[in-house]
Amino acid sequence: MKLIGQGVDAGPERDFLMAELRGLDLFAPLTDEQLRKMLFFVKTVEFEDGETVFEKGDPGEWFYLIHRGEVEIVEPGFFGASVIARMGPGDFFGELALILSQPRTAGVRCVGETSCFALDRADLETLMERSPDIAAAIKKTAQARFGA
Numbered sequence: 001m002k003l004i005g006q007g008v009d010a011g012p013e014r015d016f017l018m019a020e021l022r023g024l025d026l027f028a029p030l031t032d033e034q035l036r037k038m039l040f041f042v043k044t045v046e047f048e049d050g051e052t053v054f055e056k057g058d059p060g061e062w063f064y065l066i067h068r069g070e071v072e073i074v075e076p077g078f079f080g081a082s083v084i085a086r087m088g089p090g091d092f093f094g095e096l097a098l099i100l101s102q103p104r105t106a107g108v109r110c111v112g113e114t115s116c117f118a119l120d121r122a123d124l125e126t127l128m129e130r131s132p133d134i135a136a137a138i139k140k141t142a143q144a145r146f147g148a
Helices: 011-022 032-039 095-100 121-130 132-146
Strands: 002-006 043-047 052-054 062-075 082-087 107-120
Touching (some): 032 121, 043 062, 062 095, 107 121
Antiparallel strands (some): 002 043, 043 107, 052 107, 062 082
């Protein structure tokens, strides 16, 4: 994983990210202003073809939204890994492990060069500490969706 930068504040990346986050149940209750605050904490990361983002059982510390490229969700097995899903731009993964503090339930590897927007647990917690209104909205949605 290569960290490209933190904070998305202008241009087509911001518009893409705002629209995609607005479409996610977890962040849907947030206002545009709250989403813009959140964008300060979002990192842009890149992965190489075939690079493993994480493996089944790894700690869930990051949430990813695919901007460009593709990933495969893989389940390890006795005779090698099985691909159980393929995701592309606008798809997201890792939110359950991030919110519920659980290990990863499957692995993820990149198909071609892949760019993602990412949010880690520490930044999400900082955002929620600084903005109690954002914290309340995310917690309410997480409780309804995940029973967290």
